Amino acid sequence: MLKSISxxxxxxxxxxxxxxxxxxxxxxxxxTVKLPSGEVATPVFMPVGTQATVKGILPRDLSDVxxxxxxxxxxxxxxxxxxxxxxxxxxGLARFMNWDGPVLTxxxxxxxxxxxxxxxxxxxxxxxNSHIDGCEVFLGPKEAIEIQDALKSDIAMCLxxxxxxxxxxxxxxxxxxxxxxxxxxxxxxxxxxxAVSEGRKLFGIVQGGRFPDLRKRSAEELQEIxxxxxxxxxxxxxxxxxxxxxxVFTTVDFLPRELPCYVxxxxxxxxxxxxxxxxxxxxxxxxxxRAARHGTAYTxxxxxxxxxxxxxxxxxxxxxxxxxxxxxxxxxxxxxxxxMAKESLGGVLLTLHNLRFFVKLMExxxxxxxxxxxxxxxxxxxxxxxxxxxx
Amino acid sequence: MLKSISxxxxxxxxxxxxxxxxxxxxxxxxxTVKLPSGEVATPVFMPVGTQATVKGILPRDLSDVxxxxxxxxxxxxxxxxxxxxxxxxxxGLARFMNWDGPVLTxxxxxxxxxxxxxxxxxxxxxxxNSHIDGCEVFLGPKEAIEIQDALKSDIAMCLxxxxxxxxxxxxxxxxxxxxxxxxxxxxxxxxxxxAVSEGRKLFGIVQGGRFPDLRKRSAEELQEIxxxxxxxxxxxxxxxxxxxxxxVFTTVDFLPRELPCYVxxxxxxxxxxxxxxxxxxxxxxxxxxRAARHGTAYTxxxxxxxxxxxxxxxxxxxxxxxxxxxxxxxxxxxxxxxxMAKESLGGVLLTLHNLRFFVKLMExxxxxxxxxxxxxxxxxxxxxxxxxxxx
Numbered sequence: 001m002l003k004s005i006s007x008x009x010x011x012x013x014x015x016x017x018x019x020x021x022x023x024x025x026x027x028x029x030x031x032t033v034k035l036p037s038g039e040v041a042t043p044v045f046m047p048v049g050t051q052a053t054v055k056g057i058l059p060r061d062l063s064d065v066x067x068x069x070x071x072x073x074x075x076x077x078x079x080x081x082x083x084x085x086x087x088x089x090x091x092g093l094a095r096f097m098n099w100d101g102p103v104l105t106x107x108x109x110x111x112x113x114x115x116x117x118x119x120x121x122x123x124x125x126x127x128x129n130s131h132i133d134g135c136e137v138f139l140g141p142k143e144a145i146e147i148q149d150a151l152k153s154d155i156a157m158c159l160x161x162x163x164x165x166x167x168x169x170x171x172x173x174x175x176x177x178x179x180x181x182x183x184x185x186x187x188x189x190x191x192x193x194x195a196v197s198e199g200r201k202l203f204g205i206v207q208g209g210r211f212p213d214l215r216k217r218s219a220e221e222l223q224e225i226x227x228x229x230x231x232x233x234x235x236x237x238x239x240x241x242x243x244x245x246x247x248v249f250t251t252v253d254f255l256p257r258e259l260p261c262y263v264x265x266x267x268x269x270x271x272x273x274x275x276x277x278x279x280x281x282x283x284x285x286x287x288x289x290r291a292a293r294h295g296t297a298y299t300x301x302x303x304x305x306x307x308x309x310x311x312x313x314x315x316x317x318x319x320x321x322x323x324x325x326x327x328x329x330x331x332x333x334x335x336x337x338x339x340m341a342k343e344s345l346g347g348v349l350l351t352l353h354n355l356r357f358f359v360k361l362m363e364x365x366x367x368x369x370x371x372x373x374x375x376x377x378x379x380x381x382x383x384x385x386x387x388x389x390x391x
Numbered sequence: 392m393l394k395s396i397s398x399x400x401x402x403x404x405x406x407x408x409x410x411x412x413x414x415x416x417x418x419x420x421x422x423t424v425k426l427p428s429g430e431v432a433t434p435v436f437m438p439v440g441t442q443a444t445v446k447g448i449l450p451r452d453l454s455d456v457x458x459x460x461x462x463x464x465x466x467x468x469x470x471x472x473x474x475x476x477x478x479x480x481x482x483g484l485a486r487f488m489n490w491d492g493p494v495l496t497x498x499x500x501x502x503x504x505x506x507x508x509x510x511x512x513x514x515x516x517x518x519x520n521s522h523i524d525g526c527e528v529f530l531g532p533k534e535a536i537e538i539q540d541a542l543k544s545d546i547a548m549c550l551x552x553x554x555x556x557x558x559x560x561x562x563x564x565x566x567x568x569x570x571x572x573x574x575x576x577x578x579x580x581x582x583x584x585x586a587v588s589e590g591r592k593l594f595g596i597v598q599g600g601r602f603p604d605l606r607k608r609s610a611e612e613l614q615e616i617x618x619x620x621x622x623x624x625x626x627x628x629x630x631x632x633x634x635x636x637x638x639v640f641t642t643v644d645f646l647p648r649e650l651p652c653y654v655x656x657x658x659x660x661x662x663x664x665x666x667x668x669x670x671x672x673x674x675x676x677x678x679x680x681r682a683a684r685h686g687t688a689y690t691x692x693x694x695x696x697x698x699x700x701x702x703x704x705x706x707x708x709x710x711x712x713x714x715x716x717x718x719x720x721x722x723x724x725x726x727x728x729x730x731m732a733k734e735s736l737g738g739v740l741l742t743l744h745n746l747r748f749f750v751k752l753m754e755x756x757x758x759x760x761x762x763x764x765x766x767x768x769x770x771x772x773x774x775x776x777x778x779x780x781x782x
Contacts, residue, residue: 051732052725058736060720082703082728090706090724098720312473313480329451329489333481334443337473341442344735345449 011035011201011228012260025277027252028374030366033229033260033281035154036199037094037102040070042260042281043365045272045358046104048289050074051081052097055289056348057355059099065325066355067363070102070154072284075147076111080130080137084150092152102154104284106264107144107186107205109159110233123178125159141185145202149193153200157231157264158186160205165238172209175234179207180221187225201228203262209234210243212250219254229260232280236266245271249278269298269361270385273378276365288358292350295339298357300381302388306350311336318353322360326353402426402592402619403651416668416766418643421757424620424651424672426545427590428485428493431461433651433672434756436663436749437495439680441465442472443488445746446680447739450490456716457746458754461493461545463675466538467502471521471528475541483543493545495675497655498535498577498596500550501624514569516550532576536593540584544591548622548655549577551596556629563600566625570598571612578616592619594653600625601634603641610645620651623671627657636662640669660689660752661776664769667756679749683741686730689748691772693779697741702727709744713751717744 011034033040047054047062049071054062062068073093078084090096094103109126112119116128116137125140141159148156160179163172183204190202204222208214222230232251235244248263255261262282263275272283288298295307299319304311306318317327318335326335326349338346368377402425424431438445438453440462445453453459464484469475481487485494500517503510507519507528516531532550539547551570554562574595581593595613599605613621623642626635639654646652653673654666663674679689686698690710695702697709708718709726717726717740729737759768 051728051734053729053734053736056735056739058739077732081732082724086703086724086728089704090722096722096725096728098725313477315481331481331487333473333477334487334489337442337477337487338444341468341472343442343444344447344738345444347735348447348449348739 011199012258025274025375025378027279028276028365028369028378029279029281030369031260031281034199035070035102035201037100037154038069040102041366043272043276043362043369044069044282045362046070046072046282046284047355047359048072048074048284048286049097049099050286051077052087052093054351054355055293056344056351057289059097061325061352062099062355063101065352067359068101068355070104071099073103073105073151073153074111075105075108075144075151076115076139078105078151079108079139079147080132084147088150092150094152103151104155104282105148105151105153105157107157107159108139108147109144110162110265112139113162121161123181125182141182142189145186145189145193149190149195155201155203155229156190156195158183158202158204158227160207160233162207162234162237163209165209165243167209169209169211169214172207172211172214172234175209176207176214176218176221179205179218180225183222183225183227187227203227203229203231203260205231205233205264206251206255207234208251210239210247215247215251216254219251223256227259229262229282230255231262231264231282233264235263241271245274245278248275248280252279269358270382272358272361273365273382276362276369277375277378283362285358288354289351292354293347295346295350296354297335297350298354299388300385302385302390306332306336306346307339308336318350319357322353322357324353324356324360326350326356402590403649416665416769418670419667419756419760419765419769420670420672421760422651422672425590426461426493426592428491428545429460431493432757434663434667434753434760435460435673436753437461437463437673437675438746438750439463439465439675439677440488440490441677442468443478443484445742446684447735447742448680448746450488452716452743453490453746454492456743458750459492459746461495462490464494464496464542464544465502466496466499466535466542467506467530469496469542470499470530470538471523475538479541483541485543494542495546495673496539496542496544496548498548498550499530499538500535501553501656503530504553512552514572516573532573533580536577536580536584540581540586546592546594546620547581547586549574549593549595549618551598551624553598553625553628554600556600556634558600560602560605563598563602563605563625566600567598567605567609567612570596570609571616574613574616574618578618594618594620594622594651596622596624596655597642597646598625599642601630601638606638606642607645610642614647618650620653620673621646622653622655622673624655626654632662636665636669639666639671643670660749661773663749663752664756664773667753667760668766668769674753676749679745680742683745684738686737686741687745688726688741689745690779691776693776693781697723697727697737698730699727709741710748713744713748715744715747715751717741717747 144159204227314332535550595618
């Protein structure tokens with residue numbers, strides 16, 4: 001079942017690539033991505049460290065408790081605060097926040113569209129007003145690269161335009177054109193930095209929304225420019241779960257199998273397992289940490305709301321089947337008390353728990369891919385999880 | 392210089408008791424308090440875990456990073472939320488919150504007077520409305536003991552009446568009477584629990600405000616009842632720093648030297664060093680953790696406000712001279728960023744730092760007492776700290 005394959009890109013070493021079949025969960029694959037700050041085994045889930053911190057979590061616990069091998073930083077936020085000069089002088093994002101591992105940063109484009117005010121979009125880039133103090137900022141492809149170079153990102157992302165799910169075909173086609181042009185400029189700007197010689201990588205982002213032809217064109221144009229990996233963008237922007245999965249399943253076929261494939265900003269545990277089955281290697285999402293701060297804990301038999309009265313005298317762990325620090329050291333009753341008393345430690349414990357849950361899910365997925373059992377295991381896992389969630 | 396002394400109370404083992412002199416800082420002493428959950432070297436600073444959590448801090452970091460040997464829990468808060476039945480069923484406060492060490496709890500009285508609404512005070516106790524949901528609660532000496540027994544406190548405190556600094560002599564005299572009567576009832580109730588056979592201890596609290604005669608009477612009446620240790624209460628209730636220190640300095644003379652002496656709810660680093668010099672063994676205070684959440688860091692050359700613009704590019708540690716985790720792993724620039732971006736990790740890092748600062752201050756004090764150099768060392772330390780604070 002296992003097949004070791006050599007590629008011309010030694011930084012991406014794929015250890016298992018099953019033959020492509022029509023059954024959706026049969027395309028899971030195992031690889032190692034070699035980056036300047038460390039190796040990343042994929043499929044991988046990347047915790048989101050928006051403002052140079054995974055909210056409430058010490059970097060030490062990101063590695064020791066959660067087992068994260070790579071984290072994501074948000075260019076938009078870091079550029080506004082503390083400002084790129086601070087992070088450049090600190091020696092990059094990882095050194096600034098004392099994270100001893102690789103960092104992937106987005107281009108900032110997504111937050112410009114979701115957070116900033118008074119945007120003015122042109123072919124050159126986007127001029128916007130900061131959501132913090134209203135000051136005017138310009139972000140074009142060159143700026144996106146300049147910032148990510150200062151952040152010393154192990155993986156930088158091209159600036160792209162990400163239209164909402166309900167955009168017209170014409171609008172999405174224009175976003176593809178613009179994203180391709182920006183991707184060209186990004187690649188050029190990237191070549192002028194020390195990033196290439198330092199082994200840092202630049203990924204392209206496929207747009208095209210719900211239109212397979214546009215997805216195909218976007219993917220082909222990006223590959224013509226040539227990147228070290230490709231992301232599927234423009235998902236989870238308002239479409240249904242089914243449409244989202246359909247788009248990922250379709251788009252992955254347009255991308256080279258010998259390079260990492262990353263789906264941005266998703267998703268739930270079951271969505272992740274499905275997309276791993278489609279052949280996706282990398283994920284990031286705020287879901288586990290955001291849900292944690294609102295009192296939701298993910299368990300192997302569905303998610304629970306820890307505020308529920310029924311946990312008042314429940315001295316069992318959050319999840320019986322986990323190696324998670326929070327479960328091994330604290331009871332549901334105690335964590336519920338922290339939430340009821342509005343104590344910040346409650347959110348911290350659930351964040352530790354949920355992030356460990358997502359990271360371990362990918363560890364388990366890798367084990368199952370290795371022994372050729374991914375499809376069966378993932379199918380059972382999803383069924384059990386969905387059953388628990390309905391209870 | 393060192394003198395090893397044996398006492399009839401083996402749980403309190405004093406290792407150094409210098410001869411009493413008139414110079415204030417010459418009375419510092421070294422001891423070990425043996426409690427069911429562990430030994431506590433004194434002088435000691437106890438972090439405050441109001442609602443079964445030292446705000447934002449994992450119990451693991453309380454011991455490993457901060458080096459705390461004992462913490463304080465608040466009976467008033469825990470009784471209201473999660474409720475005493477939950478903690479009793481969990482096996483006590485330490486087990487509930489997964490703290491592997493001794494716990495001291497206050498009686499709840501202080502918060503009844505500072506937080507609760509619609510209080511009705513009588514000789515039996517105090518009837519009040521919860522500040523959380525307004526429901527009516529009665530707290531008398533028996534209730535205070537019952538709750539603290541359920542919390543499995545290593546050290547429980549008698550219920551006392553703590554009048555404000557500006558109370559009249561007559562009001563304070565009445566509070567002393569009431570506190571003595573409640574102390575009798577507490578001792579009786581304590582005797583009916585398993586606490587004594589389990590080696591848990593009950594402390595009396597000296598009231599008397601700014602009146603030495605009343606302090607003396609309160610101390611004598613409590614010693615007639617007999618407790619395992621004595622606290623000086625009714626300080627830091629509105630009086631000046633000088634008056635507070637004066638009251639402590641006076642009151643310590645009325646207490647037995649062969650038992651632990653604890654000053655409740657104070658103070659600043661310099662106040663602590665002065666009171667150690669007076670012969671005080673135990674302290675608790677929310678100051679280091681509360682100040683941390685507001686951006687104040689204690690350093691050996693005074694306190695700093697981390698939000699200050701001048702720290703924007705300051706990549707040095709909070710304090711050069713500390714073994715603190717936060718200083719060894721993060722820069723002032725980074726912690727300032729966390730505060731400016733309203734990221735909770737900023738408060739956590741300063742809490743770790745400040746609590747370590749207070750705990751280490753007591754460790755250093757113990758070292759200096761041991762070598763007979765406390766008075767000189769503390770005088771120099773206070774001078775340097777005050778000089779830095781003025782800059």
